[in-house]
Amino acid sequence: MAPLNAIRINSDRKAVQEFFSLEKDDIICWEYGQKAVSVPNYMVIHDPETNSIIISIRGTMNVTDVITDALAHYEPWNGGFVHRGVLRSAQYLVNHSLDDIREAVKKFKSNAIQIIGHSLGAAVSAVVTLLLRDKCKDLIEQGIDIHAWNFATAPCCSLELACRAETESCIDNFVNENDVIPRLSYGNLMDFKELVKFAASELKNEKYKKLSSKDKLAKILTSIDDYRTALKSNSSAQKLYIPGFHRSHIKSSIAFYTKDIVCEKSRPELFTDISLRRNWLFHHFPDRYDKKFKGVTKFLLRKLNEKDDGDKGNKLLKKWKKVAESEVVNDEGGRMGKWMSRSGHM
Known part of the structure; x- marks a missing residue:
């Protein structure tokens, strides 16, 4: 590894440690700086606040990540099919870090393994979760939640993979309003190409x-x-879907108008x-997701405060206001946005 790269990686690692108030031993695996196709950039840390093992997977940021995105061949897997580049990335992570994850669960007596990702990292996170649940059935039997x-x-x-009951019970997805990436698969692109061709001919x-x-x-x-409408009903292009349970952040509820940002259940x-x-x-x-989450939190806490459980609502609302004041959210984003923007993460 080049000296400058080593300095940068150590600097990033130290920044994460300080930003999230972690001890040195809380950082279990640090796999950033990877530049190979289907080799994800990720970290595994121990979160003292929740006593969870956190696997955080980065999304698309460089050329090799784009190539991984472009490996859009569908590969048979687990009774369905998956995006080949995503599957290879997930398998790499599990093969290289499973032993360390198991040791960390035992060392810290953790009660959960939480996998988190954004964009390509979220897709890899979903498949990693399914792989871990298959390979760590003994941990699940001990009460360790893998989510x-x-x-x-x-x-x-x-x-069929996306909508299985087991998949929906262990994966939660959040989509921000008009975000195009959760709608971007090879099959969808083929349909979109046909739609553009038809529109051009109609003109x-x-x-x-x-x-x-x-x-x-x-x-x-x-x-x-x-x-x-006809294309959606009769398309022969095989499409990919987001695995797990879906929630969407939108400015106004579909059922009723409100100026608040709400989060509603959605479908693949x-x-x-x-x-x-x-x-x-x-x-x-990421900063837009951070901003929407703060808006949804504010809406939910206000609704809770309006119900009979007023004391609890007031306490939570005061706590949220304190967090909001210390971590100002604007177009540049909040805590998540500040950290992710360090590397120009997309």
Whole structure:
């Protein structure tokens, strides 16, 4: 390893240790600085506050990560199929760090293994969780919870794998509004390509030639929408889905209007359509997720305070305000955003 790289890695490791108030022994595995295809960048730490072992997996940041994303071949696995690049990355992590994870659980007498990721890292996190639950059945029998908390998860497995009861019980996903990455799989891209080709042909269609500009646009948009509906119903392109239970952050509830940011249950099939909506890329950034989480927390605590359990709600609200004041959230993000932005993480 080049001296400058070693200095940088040690500096990053020390920054994480100080930022999260960890002891040196709390950092179990440090696998950052990897630049090989299907070799994830991740860390395994002990969180003293929850007495959990945390596996944190980085998302797409460099060329090798992009190549891993691009390894979009579907590979048979566990009764379904998965994204090959994601599966290879998950297998690498488990093969290289499982012994260290087991030793850490025993050493710290931890009660949980929590796997966390964003974007590509979230997809890898999901498959790592399923692999760990298969290889650590003895830990589960001892009461050790193995659970994933994923953000902006890239689609990575077939529908039958994504919707299994066991998968939904151990993986929670959060999607921020119009984030395009949870909707981006090879099958979805093929459908989107066909939609663009149809739209281009409709713009040149002679049957609209005599219409006014306003009527022409209305007719074309209706035609494109009809084609899109038919394409979703009849598409032969195999799609990938987000495994586990889904929650979406949105500005206003689907059921009722509110100015608050709310978090609602969603379904895998709602993420099979690529639409270039407003803020579709910005909604993917970690700082935006951090900001939305703070908004959802504020909404939930206020609702709790409005119920009979007012004392508990007041205490939690005061605690949240104290955190919010110490970790200001703005367009640059809060605690998560400050750390992730150090490496320009996407």
